Amino acid sequence: MPTVRRISHQFLERRGLTTVFGNPGSNELPFLAELPASFRYVLGLHEGVVVGMADGYAQATGRPVLVNLHAAAGSGNAMGALTNAVYSRSPLVLTAGQQVRSAIGLEAMLANVDAAHLMRPLVGWSGEPSCAADVPRSLAQAVFEAELHRRPTYLSVPYDDWAQELDDSVAVTLDREVRRGFAPTEDQLAELVGQVSTARNPALVLGGDIDAAGLFDRAVALAEHLALPTWVAPSPHRLPFPNRHRLFRGVLPAGIAPVSTALAGHDLILVLGAPVFRYHQHVPGPYLPEGSRLVQVTDDLGAATRAPMGEALVADPGAVVEALLARTTARGGETGYVPNPEPATAEEALHPEQVFAALRETQTADTTYVVESTSTNSAWWRQMDLRQGSSYFFPASGGLGFGLPAAVGMAMGRPDRPVVAVVGDGSANYGITALWTAAQHRVPVTFVILRNGTYGALRWFGGLLGTPDVPGTEIPGLDFTRIAEGYGVPATTVTEVDELHAQLKAVADGPRLIQVDTQLTTPE
Structure with missing residues (x-):
C-alpha cells in the first residue's frame, strides 16, 4: 500500500x-x-x-x-x-x-x-x-x-x-482539478463601457496585478486607444506600465490627500488590478477630488470589500481590458517615449541617478530588476526606462530582506532573463545569506549594493514626522565585498562612473556583487 x-x-x-x-x-x-x-x-x-x-x-x-x-x-x-x-x-x-x-x-x-x-x-x-x-x-x-x-x-x-x-x-x-473564473457579465461590461465612453476626462490607474497577469502590453494598448493619462497605484511592487511612456504620469503618492490632489480634474478614475489604495504616509484629506467617480476592477475580493470609496467590480481585469478595447471608440492617445534627463551628480560619491543611468545604458531591455532601496526611488524613476513586463519588483509590504533572496528566486524561475538586484546597504543585511544560495547554485544575478552608511528612508521619515534626532539610523563600516566573498560570490567596489560601466558590461557566468558608494538621497 x-x-x-x-x-x-x-x-x-x-x-x-x-x-x-x-x-x-x-x-x-x-x-x-x-x-x-x-x-x-x-x-x-x-x-x-x-x-x-x-x-x-x-x-x-x-x-x-x-x-x-x-x-x-x-x-x-x-x-x-x-x-x-x-x-x-x-x-x-x-x-x-x-x-x-x-x-x-x-x-x-x-x-x-x-x-x-x-x-x-x-x-x-x-x-x-x-x-x-x-x-x-x-x-x-x-x-x-x-x-x-x-x-x-x-x-x-x-x-x-x-x-x-x-x-x-x-x-x-x-x-483533482480546481479552476478559477471571474468573467464579468454582459450587463457589467456594458455599464463600464458606457461610463468610460461618456466620461469627460477619464484617467487610468494600474496596479501590480496587471503585470502579474501578463497584461503589461494590453494595458499600454488600452491607454493609447483611449488617450488615458496613466498612473501606477501607490506603493507598487510591480510595474504595470512603461515608466517613460508619454501617457505615464508617475507613481501616485502614498497619502490620502496627495492622491486626491494628483487626480484632480478627472471625472472618472478607472483602477485596474490594484487596491484603492495602499497608503503609507498618513496625510489625511478627501479620498477623491470633488466631482470624480472611481471604478475599481480587481479579482481580489478583499481589495474590493475593504476600499473606503468608489465602485468595485470583482472580475478578471484582462477581460475588462479586452472589452474596453473592442467596444469603445479610439481617441488617439499619445505613443512613444520621452527621453531621460541627464543624471544628477555628487562630489564625494556617485549620485544614485548616475548608478541607475549606468544600468539603463549597459543592461539589456529585458532585464528584470529587483529593487530594495526606498531612499533612492525618485532617482530610480527619473533614470530608468522600463518597457517590458516583469521588469520591476519591490517588497510588496515594505518588509526588508526581500531584495537579495527574491532576485535569486527570480533568476531560478526565469533563467531566460537577466536579473539585477539593486539593494541598499541597510536592506541588504536582512537577506544577506541569499548570497550563499546564489553561489551554490551558480545563479547568474548581478547584485548592486548602494552603500551610503545610513538607513536612508528612516532619515527621510524622521524629517517627515518631526523626529530628526532619533538614534539607530547610522550603519557605518560595512564592506559587502568581503561579506560576499565569504559566501562564495565574487565582488568588487567601484567609485567612478566609467569603472561602474565597465563592471556592468562584464559577462559573468554566476553571481557577482558590485558595491557602489552613493550620496544620501530622499524618496521625494
Missing part, C-alpha cells in the same frame, strides 16, 4: 511543485526522505531568505511554489518575509513539520502548539490534518487555496504521518 509520503510526493509532482525552497529541521526530514529525482531542493540559510526566494520564484513563474519550513521557531522566522508574499499575492504553499501526534498535547520540544493559528492572519488558509489519512487531501487543499486566492497557505504535518500506509482509495486526490 502507498504511504502518505509517496502519495503526497506524487500529487506535488503532478501539480508541478517540484522546486522546493527550504530550511529543514528534524521534524521535516521524514517528508524529505525518498524525494523523487524530479524534485529540486533549494536550501536557504535562514527561513526569511527561504520565503523571499520562493516569493521571487512564484512571481517570476506565476505558479505556486512549495516552501518547507521548521515548526514554530522556523515558521516564526519566516513571517517577516511572508508579509511581502501576502501583498504581492504570491501563491506560496508553506509546509512545516510538527512533532509526532502523541507529543503535541504534551508541548514536547519542537511541538507547534495550535499550529493552524500560528501564521494567521497572514496566510489565506492554514490547517493541520486530523489524521494521517487526511494529509494528501489537506495538502491538495493548501495548493488549491494558494492558486485560487493567490495568497500563501500553511500546512503543519506531524512527522509520524509521512510513513503511514494508506489504502488505494486515497489516489483519487491525485486527479
